[in-house]
Amino acid sequence: MEVNETLKLIEIIATLFVGIVGLYFANNYRRQIRQKTTEGRIIAYGKLWEITKIATPMREKNWHEGKYQNLLTHDERKELYKAMTDWYYEKGNGIFLGDTTRRMYLSAKHNLLCPEDEVLPVEVSESLKILSKDKILKKRSELSIRQLSLLRHRMRADLEVYGSAFFGELTIDDKQFLNHCGENWRKKHWKGKK
Numbered sequence: 001m002e003v004n005e006t007l008k009l010i011e012i013i014a015t016l017f018v019g020i021v022g023l024y025f026a027n028n029y030r031r032q033i034r035q036k037t038t039e040g041r042i043i044a045y046g047k048l049w050e051i052t053k054i055a056t057p058m059r060e061k062n063w064h065e066g067k068y069q070n071l072l073t074h075d076e077r078k079e080l081y082k083a084m085t086d087w088y089y090e091k092g093n094g095i096f097l098g099d100t101t102r103r104m105y106l107s108a109k110h111n112l113l114c115p116e117d118e119v120l121p122v123e124v125s126e127s128l129k130i131l132s133k134d135k136i137l138k139k140r141s142e143l144s145i146r147q148l149s150l151l152r153h154r155m156r157a158d159l160e161v162y163g164s165a166f167f168g169e170l171t172i173d174d175k176q177f178l179n180h181c182g183e184n185w186r187k188k189h190w191k192g193k194k
Helices: 002-055 074-096 099-113 122-128 133-158 172-180
Strands: none
Touching: 002 074, 002 133, 074 099, 074 133, 099 133, 099 172, 122 133, 122 172, 133 172
């Protein structure tokens, strides 16, 4: 009996040892994949950040006073749409987008060129229907600038680089856009500057 008990104990110890070693290697492999993904994401996000600089909120003078003196034109939105599409496929950059970030990217990109009645989310599209043509152009410019700024802010959160959104408090349109993209705008990193 003692030999059998000793063999069983050795078998249990060997099984535990193999399990622990296997767990160590699995965790090590996952950590290496996360590290490589983060490195690739930093490079990919940096390039997208550069591409979207044309839609910086700083191009708007007196942003908080509602004076839009330097609109993002239709041609600029068209060029930006193309550049963002190229970025997505270049070097597989699109694979580095997190799920929510991908929805934000695709929605903001869609909104650059789509007809007014297809702007996402539907609530924002509905609000455009009551505006005059010149106010629609201003609103589309504002929406694109803000949505791309929200996208950049989400990219920072993916990289765990937190800070307040550039333009401060979120508007109703911002919150509706974030909801549409599956983002919880009540999270701390979405709170405005204090």
